[in-house]
Amino acid sequence: xxxxxxxxxxxxxxxxxxxxxxxLKHRLRILKSNLLKTxxxxxxxxxxxxxxxxxxxxxxxxxxxxxxxxxxxxYQILTGLEKGISGLPTLTIYLTFEPDDTTLSRIGSVxxxxxxSPFLILDIKLDPNLIAGAxxxxxxxxxxxxxxxxxxNRKLEIIGEFKKFLR
Amino acid sequence: xxxxxxxLTNLALIVTLIIILLLxxxxxxxxxxxxxxxxxxxxGIKEKGWENLHQSIKKSQEILGEAELEGIKVVAxxxxxxxxxxxxxxxxxxxxxxxxxxxxxxxQEKLMQFMTDLQxxxxxxxxxxxxxxxxxxxxxxxxxxxxxxxxxxxxxxxxSSSIELELKSSRQLIDTYKNExxxxxxxxxxxxxxxxxxxxxxxxxxxxxxxDLIYEALxxxxxxxxxx
Numbered sequence: 001x002x003x004x005x006x007x008x009x010x011x012x013x014x015x016x017x018x019x020x021x022x023x024l025k026h027r028l029r030i031l032k033s034n035l036l037k038t039x040x041x042x043x044x045x046x047x048x049x050x051x052x053x054x055x056x057x058x059x060x061x062x063x064x065x066x067x068x069x070x071x072x073x074x075y076q077i078l079t080g081l082e083k084g085i086s087g088l089p090t091l092t093i094y095l096t097f098e099p100d101d102t103t104l105s106r107i108g109s110v111x112x113x114x115x116x117s118p119f120l121i122l123d124i125k126l127d128p129n130l131i132a133g134a135x136x137x138x139x140x141x142x143x144x145x146x147x148x149x150x151x152x153n154r155k156l157e158i159i160g161e162f163k164k165f166l167r
Numbered sequence: 168x169x170x171x172x173x174x175l176t177n178l179a180l181i182v183t184l185i186i187i188l189l190l191x192x193x194x195x196x197x198x199x200x201x202x203x204x205x206x207x208x209x210x211g212i213k214e215k216g217w218e219n220l221h222q223s224i225k226k227s228q229e230i231l232g233e234a235e236l237e238g239i240k241v242v243a244x245x246x247x248x249x250x251x252x253x254x255x256x257x258x259x260x261x262x263x264x265x266x267x268x269x270x271x272x273x274x275q276e277k278l279m280q281f282m283t284d285l286q287x288x289x290x291x292x293x294x295x296x297x298x299x300x301x302x303x304x305x306x307x308x309x310x311x312x313x314x315x316x317x318x319x320x321x322x323x324x325x326x327s328s329s330i331e332l333e334l335k336s337s338r339q340l341i342d343t344y345k346n347e348x349x350x351x352x353x354x355x356x357x358x359x360x361x362x363x364x365x366x367x368x369x370x371x372x373x374x375x376x377x378x379d380l381i382y383e384a385l386x387x388x389x390x391x392x393x394x395x
Binding site for chain 1: 353356357360361364365368369372374376377378380381382383384385386387388389391393394
């Protein structure tokens with residue numbers, strides 16, 4: 001098995017229940033920290049403090065996942081994973097609220113299913129002016145699908161109705 | 168025997184002196200003779216001159232006497248002729264005066280006639296001038312009236328079109344302003360509505376509704392093939 005394929009497999013396992021870019025980067029950091037602690041001991045666990053969720057995630061990774069790492073390849077694989085992030089299909093999504101992990105998982109799984117892209121990663125950003133719904137950026141192109149855009153699109157109709165009401 | 172001082176030179180000198188003396192004497196005599204002849208000739212001329220003078224005086228006196236006589240005769244004749252001439256002159260003068268008087272009378276008559284004609288002509292001319300002047304004045308008034316009427320009509324038209332343009336411009340300005348204001352109001356309505364919706368829905372919209380709208384957005388992006 002080549003190193004690249006192995007890196008991809010590891011990344012796919014991580015991406016299975018990781019939907020956002022922030023969360024992916026965070027999980028890679030805690031994974032790195034955990035692996036370095038496992039292989040080289042002591043000091044690395046001082047740099048990161050794991051939450052219950054982090055520990056839970058590390059604990060429930062597939063059985064054969066950790067077998068892919070050893071003292072000799074751990075740095076190489078981790079570097080390959082970090083580089084692999086930039087090659088992932090990333091959809092920037094503007095939301096009006098900050099989603100928790102559960103909500104993020106729901107949005108991410110629906111997005112992957114909708115666009116039929118199992119490794120789609122979301123870059124979550126906040127824009128309260130959207131009112132509700134979402135705006136998307138794909139390969140540098142912005143498109144607004146929020147309630148604000150709907151209001152803007154039906155502006156004349158709304159104003160007409162409003163004027164009727166005023167009369 | 169003593170030698171006499173006679174040599175050739177002395178002898179020649181003496182001879183020359185004798186010859187000169189002789190020539191002088193001869194010339195002296197000639198001159199003397201000429202002077203006496205000149206005196207005689209002058210005396211003769213003088214005498215003849217006196218004689219001529221006496222004769223001339225005598226003839227002059229005669230001529231004067233005759234001239235006086237002729238003068239007396241001429242004067243006498245002249246007086247007669249003068250009286251004749253006076254008579255003739257007075258006669259002709261009176262004739263001339265009469266003729267002149269007649270001519271003057273005729274001229275006076277002609278002048279009077281001319282003055283009368285002139286007066287008539289002047290009256291006719293004055294009348295014609297009056298008529299012509301009146302016609303011209305009437306024509307002038309007509310022209311002025313027409314021009315004034317045209318000017319007033321044109322001015323009215325110009326004023327009317329200017330007012331219309333101003334009104335149009337003002338209406339356009341008002342319409343533009345109105346449209347701008349309405350546009351601004353519309354924008355404000357939308358902004359207000361968006362703000363209200365944001366405030367109300369941000370609080371009132373459930374997570375489920377939020378997620379539904381997000382799923383709808385994703386579905387729409389799929390339909391539009393925004394993400395390929």
